[in-house]
Amino acid sequence: MKVLSMTTLLPTTTAGSLPKPSWLARPETLWSPWKLAGEELAAGKRDALRLAVDDQRQAGIHILGDGEQTRQHFVTTFIEHLAGVDFEQRETVRIRDRYDASVPTVVGAVSRPGPVFVDDARFLRAQTDRPIKWTLPGPMTMIDTLYDAHYRSREKLAWEFACILNEEARELEAAGVDIVQFDEPAFNVFFDEANDWGIATLERAAQGLTVETAVHICYGYGIKANTDWKKTLGAEWRQYERTFPNLRGSTIDIISLECQNSRVPMDLIELIRGKKVMVGAIDVATDTIETPEQVAATLRTALRFVDADKLYPATNCGMAPLRRAVATGKLRALAAGADIVRQELAA
Numbered sequence: 068m069k070v071l072s073m074t075t076l077l078p079t080t081t082a083g084s085l086p087k088p089s090w091l092a093r094p095e096t097l098w099s100p101w102k103l104a105g106e107e108l109a110a111g112k113r114d115a116l117r118l119a120v121d122d123q124r125q126a127g128i129h130i131l132g133d134g135e136q137t138r139q140h141f142v143t144t145f146i147e148h149l150a151g152v153d154f155e156q157r158e159t160v161r162i163r164d165r166y167d168a169s170v171p172t173v174v175g176a177v178s179r180p181g182p183v184f185v186d187d188a189r190f191l192r193a194q195t196d197r198p199i200k201w202t203l204p205g206p207m208t209m210i211d212t213l214y215d216a217h218y219r220s221r222e223k224l225a226w227e228f229a230c231i232l233n234e235e236a237r238e239l240e241a242a243g244v245d246i247v248q249f250d251e252p253a254f255n256v257f258f259d260e261a262n263d264w265g266i267a268t269l270e271r272a273a274q275g276l277t278v279e280t281a282v283h284i285c286y287g288y289g290i291k292a293n294t295d296w297k298k299t300l301g302a303e304w305r306q307y308e309r310t311f312p313n314l315r316g317s318t319i320d321i322i323s324l325e326c327q328n329s330r331v332p333m334d335l336i337e338l339i340r341g342k343k344v345m346v347g348a349i350d351v352a353t354d355t356i357e358t359p360e361q362v363a364a365t366l367r368t369a370l371r372f373v374d375a376d377k378l379y380p381a382t383n384c385g386m387a388p389l390r391r392a393v394a395t396g397k398l399r400a401l402a403a404g405a406d407i408v409r410q411e412l413a414a
């Protein structure tokens with residue numbers, strides 16, 4: 068584990084995705100199809116990545132991402148580059164026990180014929196001297212987005228994906244990525260599987276990395292299936308309680324959580340004391356832009372359970388489906404809110 072060369076207290080970052088420009092993909096649409104093709108698409112993705120970097124930089128964000136400008140879907144785009152998965156052969160499955168989707172089928176042994184995001188990460192690295200973070204899907208969330216006609220075992224397939232993710236993560240590290248983040252919203256749904264083998268497969272995906280590693284566990288994008296599901300979760304969302312003890316004992320350095328406007332009791336964070344925590348202080352399920360003071364209030368509460376040098380202010384989840392102006396406003400609010408608390412800590 069390398070200590071991130073981060074001199075700023077409360078370094079801000081995003082969970083991952085940002086809206087795409089309207090010339091690249093249909094706005095305010097999750098998993099929106101591309102508007103360009105061929106070489107124009109390749110160039111357009113890179114232009115969008117540069118804009119995403121600039122938006123984050125101008126807003127005052129410290130740890131920059133690519134805004135996921137080169138991918139259509141946070142899981143599927145990675146899987147598209149793997150062998151053993153047939154995208155023509157589709158089956159309807161229930162995603163995260165919540166909504167049905169038509170998904171590709173695992174038809175043979177899965178493998179990674181070549182790097183997936185490594186060139187994009189190198190391109191991001193060339194845009195900035197600030198620390199950069201790269202997001203990958205976690206093994207358990209990957210298997211939850213597929214129909215498996217080959218291994219016929221969720222655990223077996225997760226271990227296979229973990230090995231593949233590890234190959235990619237090591238190359239991302241070599242490309243200059245400072246934090247490799249694995250997105251595991253499935254950890255908030257399949258608690259027994261997460262504890263039995265999900266966290267172990269995640270550790271396998273991160274094995275041997277010397278840069279920092281993060282796991283992002285949220286309540287999902289602000290889409291209807293997720294907001295409807297949240298309504299069924301009751302007055303207190305205690306889901307994190309189920310996996311935190313084992314995550315605390317894991318090799319993963321940073322845990323990324325949803326805290327703003329969520330019903331997660333913040334004292335649950337005490338269960339991962341010692342870990343670094345990306346505290347979601349921006350709600351991605353509303354167009355209302357937080358005030359800096361609202362962000363600061365969430366961070367102050369989190370500071371009761373996270374040491375200041377381990378707190379990374381972040382967004383609850385990705386902002387891809389939001390309007391760009393809203394997302395930019397939220398980035399600025401995040402930076403300004405963190406500034407307030409940073410000054411309080413310095414005083």
Ligand SMILES: [Zn+2]
Pocket residue numbers: 082252283284285286287288383384385
């Ligand atoms: Zn998320």
